[in-house]
Amino acid sequence: MSAKVITRRGFVAAGVAGAALAASGATLAGCAAGPATEKAYVADVVNTQCTVCPNQCGYAAYVVDGNIDKVVGNAADPHAAGTLCARGFGMATAAASADRVESPLRRTEDGRYEAVSWDEALGQIGRTLADIRQDAGGSALAAITDGTSTAQWYVRRLMSALGSPNVYENATTASVSVASGLAQATGFTAYEVDYARAKMVVILGASTVEVPSPGAVAALEEARAAGAQVVMVDSRLAASGSLATEWLPVRPGTELALVLAVARGLLERGLGAEAPLADLDQWRAVLSDYTPAWAAEICGLGADVIETLTADLAQAAPAACIDLSWMALFGGSYGNTGELARAAALVNTLLGCWNVPGGAYLAAPVAAWADLSVSPLPVEAADVTAEVYALAWDGAAPQALRLAHEGSIRGLLLVDANVAAEYPDPDYVREALERCTLSVAVTPEMTETARCCQFVLPEKLWSESDQLPAVTGAVHPVLNLSSAVIEPVVPEARSVAEIVSGLAQGADVADAFNFSVADAAAEMCEACGCTYAGAAAVGTSSLASLTAENLVWPTASGKVECASAACEAAGYSATPTWVEPTVAPDALGFGYYRLTTGNQAPQTTTKTANGAPLAAIAEQYGLDGLWMNAAAAEAAGIAEGDKVVIENEYASAPVRVHVTELIEPTALYLASHYGVEDDEQQQADGLGIRQARFVPFALERGYGAPLLQETMVTVRKAGA
Structure with a gap:
């Protein structure tokens, strides 16, 4: 491995603006900041959004001679903050990839792929979807998408029209335990830290610098410049170490023990007396055994370090919080991650940090969207993954694959979801796809997952078609709207909306899509107080944030809940307690x-x-x-x-x-x-x-997330 040291600024400058892009043949001369050119610059500018991840950052694409020449992040977008992450810059070149699928493909009996027409592909797939529904019911159908707005909206409406609630987001599969644990405690599935105004942030098993949010990095830099404490808790000093004031190298999978000891210490210091917490006394009794000395032995930290951490958090409250990774791959994907998220939510409640400056803002759901005429239709059937993983918020995609492996899910639609590469035991996943009566990959490139499917449908990229808006952010929520930037590079490719509408026609549920992308986008914009034309003109529209005064807890008690009957039914303690990692x-x-x-x-x-x-x-x-x-x-x-x-x-x-x-x-x-x-x-x-x-x-009990970090290996020098 190279021994080069990469700073964040050096990485962006050298990696994106210099040798890497030049070596790739990419044409995005304006990807990174640089000296102004003297020559006149003429380009068409289109406001759009990135779809590399669910942040869907807004930005302006500059088009010269029909090609994207440069991209500039929208300054109004809290994630972009006037720039893009390396992924957003790099993937702006994806339309010109030499590896794109050029026509619909159908696998033959000997395992090869043959090109077929769109009419033939959509007709055969649609008829098979209808046949599976008639023979085994809508619950025998499932879909996994990349989680971006258009794919998730259109696919969910198609599946609901077929009587199936089984639609999952691949992008959040690894973080489903975090979302679900938060939901058990607060009723919300995510929160966003107000880094810029924070006095103290404990980044728990996450690398903020390595998540796709330049705005978060800029805010964290602002906090550090103002003297904030930034404590990084992780088994590895990731890139966030460049902005941390302290690194606590815990043993992987033991973060829960640290949080439990901190909770005990905060209660001893009198925090939480006025907090909106139900069943606090029940949790307080459980916490009595979780001393700093106990946690130190498990985590590999000193008891004095844990005492100091607790005291510092108490002093900095309410402009202090524990920060969990949205992707949950650092410090997440263990056998205790759901309980870690529950405990972290309760600690943040003790700190009084919810929706206050310098604290953590809970994302407000866009409830009005559920009532739109273009919304997914109501389905009576229950999600098929809920029987085993009842705690999983919005279902457990890996369990859907297990059910496909076992034969109860017979039709599977995958939109930009490379499950055969990203989920545990790729051979098992491949077998699950191949055992389906019908498996369809919608993708711009032939991936490992596409190679396992019976049909491969070539997809237009974000830059080649209009998209539905996305609402992101919590501290400064915004609506981003994406318009087509360039003409399709692959003539035969179709957008997700076009593909799904074609499948609906083949499955005889075409009435579910008697609207265009523009129609749906207009309704969604209007529900957020914007016009479609206005949102398209600016790309990123600011929305009202949720303040502490108007925060309503969507739980049964109307408070943050220390005890959960659902968790107890799933085999956990009613209140968060220590749970060992699966392996050690x-x-x-x-x-x-x-x-x-x-x-x-x-x-x-x-x-x-x-x-x-x-x-x-x-x-x-x-x-x-x-x-x-x-x-x-x-x-x-x-x-x-x-x-x-x-x-x-x-x-x-x-x-x-x-x-x-x-x-x-x-x-x-x-x-x-x-x-x-x-x-x-x-x-x-x-x-x-x-x-x-x-x-x-293997999946986390009750929560359904893949246990990506619960595996042990040996290492030996090659040839030894």
Whole structure:
């Protein structure tokens, strides 16, 4: 692995504006800030939004001679803050990828793919959807999308028209336990930290610098400049370390113990007396055993460190909070992540930080959208994943795949969801897709998931079609609207809206789509107090934030709930208590390590792995390698840059190692984006190995999230 040191500014300048984009052949000369040019610049400017992740940042695309020449983040968008993350810049070149699917494909009996017409593909798929519904009911159909606004809205309406509630967001699969734990306590599924005005933030198992939100990074920089405490709690010193005042290197999967001890200490200091908490005395009694000394032994921190952390939080309240990762890949995806989220929500309530300056703002749902004429139709059937994973907010996508493997889900639609690459045990997922009566991949490129499906439908990218608006943000909520920027590069490609409407016609439910994207977008804009024309003109429209005074808790008690009957029914304690991670290195003996994973600044899952500029950045800086603690490496005879072999009972693979003091000794780290296994994705071919290969197909009890970090491996020097 390269030994180059990357600062955040150096990374953006060198990685995006320089060698990486040049090596890729990308044309986005204006991706990053640089000196003004002297020549006249003439371009058509279109307000649009990025769809690399659910943040869907708003930005302006500058089009010259029919091609995107540069992109500029919308200053009014709280996530973009006038720029874009590396992924947003890099994926702006995706339309010109040489690896795009050029026509609808159908798999033949011998496993090859043949080109078919759109009429034939949509007709056959639609008839099969209708047949499955007639034979086995709507619950035998399911869909997984990337979670972006148009895909999720259109697919959910199609499935509801077919009598199926089984629609899941691939983008939030890893964070479903966080969302669900928060919902059990507060009724909300997400919150956003007001970094800029915070006095103290404890970033719990997350790397804010590596999530796709330049605005969050800028706000965190502002907080640091104002003297805020930024404490990073993680087994690895990720990029957020550049903005942290302190790093607490906990053993991976033990963050819950730390939070429980902090909760006990805050109550001892009198916090929470006026907090809107139901059943607080019940939780207080449970917390009596969770002393700093107890937590220190579990976490690997000093008891004095935990005492100091608690005292500092109490002093900084209410402009202080615990921050959880929205992607949940750092500090998440353990067997106790849902309970960690519940406990963190209760600690934040003790701190009094909800929807106050410097605290944490709960995202207000756009309730009016549920009543629109274009909204998904009501469905009587229950989500098929709820029987086993009753705590999962909005369902558990991995359980849907398990049901497909078992045969009860027979039809599966996947929109930009590369489940065969990103979920645990890719071979198991591949078998699940191949056992379906019908499996359809809607994708711009032939991914590992597409390779398993019976039909592959070529999709237009965000830049090639109009999209539905998205509401994002909580501290400063906005509505972003995306318009088509360029003509389709692939003539045969169709938008998600066009594809779904065609499937509805083939399935004889065409009446569900007697509106256009513009019609639906107009209704959604008007429900938020905007006009469609006005929203399109500015791209990003500000909305009213939810203040502490008008905050209503959507729970049964009307308060934040310390006790949950649903959690108790799922086998947990009614109030959050200590839950062990599923596996531990010590239980297996010397030489075993926990293989952790997570995001990086230029990558998000595998959606960006085949992007030429982003692959170039990863290759240039060796981001696809393995992190290993220096003392552990020395004991194993491993040095910086050595090729090592990671292995366990599920997989074995060689990779370059990065030896560092900046990771806890029992942990290894391998990014989750690499190891592309389809040779038609040429840009990412040969880049890194697949972390998911080492992980069994197992889900968190009750919550349904994949246990991406509950896997143990050994490491040896290659050839040893």
